[in-house]
């Protein structure tokens with residue numbers, strides 16, 4: 613079964629057709645730069661362009677970097693503020709003429725990693741997936757069940773006076789020109805806090821930084837296993853497509 617997955621990020625909007633049974637993209641990714649300002653109408657026009665590019669009809673999964681409740685985006689940390697309380701599922705469905713299902717970006721990536729990637733063999737216990745990019749996205753699973761919209765990137769870092777994503781996102785690393793070791797120490801502070809709060813068995817580290825895992829892994833001292841995401845930049849698209857496929861099945 614092939615389903616279209618679209619991943620909306622701060623700099624790019626990417627889509628591909630996904631074989632949801634295999635968890636694999638079956639086309640090249642089609643990427644269009646995120647319009648600035650990233651208003652709902654402008655982003656919806658890009659999503660519609662991607663759907664036309666694939667000449668696709670059927671359920672579409674779309675990730676969004678915000679809390680998403682029943683298709684409505686509730687926050688907008690790194691996108692235009694007009695997304696707060698926007699009915700994203702309706703805006704995208706109208707723009708594309710297809711049923712669109714919207715999910716938080718890290719939740720989508722987590723679903724893909726748990727099914728086809730680094731978490732596929734973890735049957736019981738707590739897994740926390742963290743994606744380090746412009747912000748920090750989170751997805752937590754207990755015995756493989758997702759608790760959605762956790763937003764662990766926004767927890768305040770004790771003694772630092774900052775939320776986590778302003779302390780150790782990949783954007784912060786780049787803006788402050790931190791060496792991998794110095795940044796890894798910050799990530800270690802963050803994982804220690806997560807460990808204190810949730811006692812996870814496994815952390816999955818995703819986002820572009822996962823390619824550089826070897827450079828900062830020596831700084832990580834937590835008790836939980838720390839593993840690197842396997843689907844890399846495909847996780848969001850694959851997870852979005854899986855989510856849409858499941859939602860469409862449930863709705864009949």
Ligand code: BGC
Pocket residue numbers: 676677678679687689690716717718743745746747748749750763765777
């Ligand atoms: C947003 C999250 C998102 C994360 C990664 C955060 O700023 O609040 O919803 O998952 O960035 O994109």
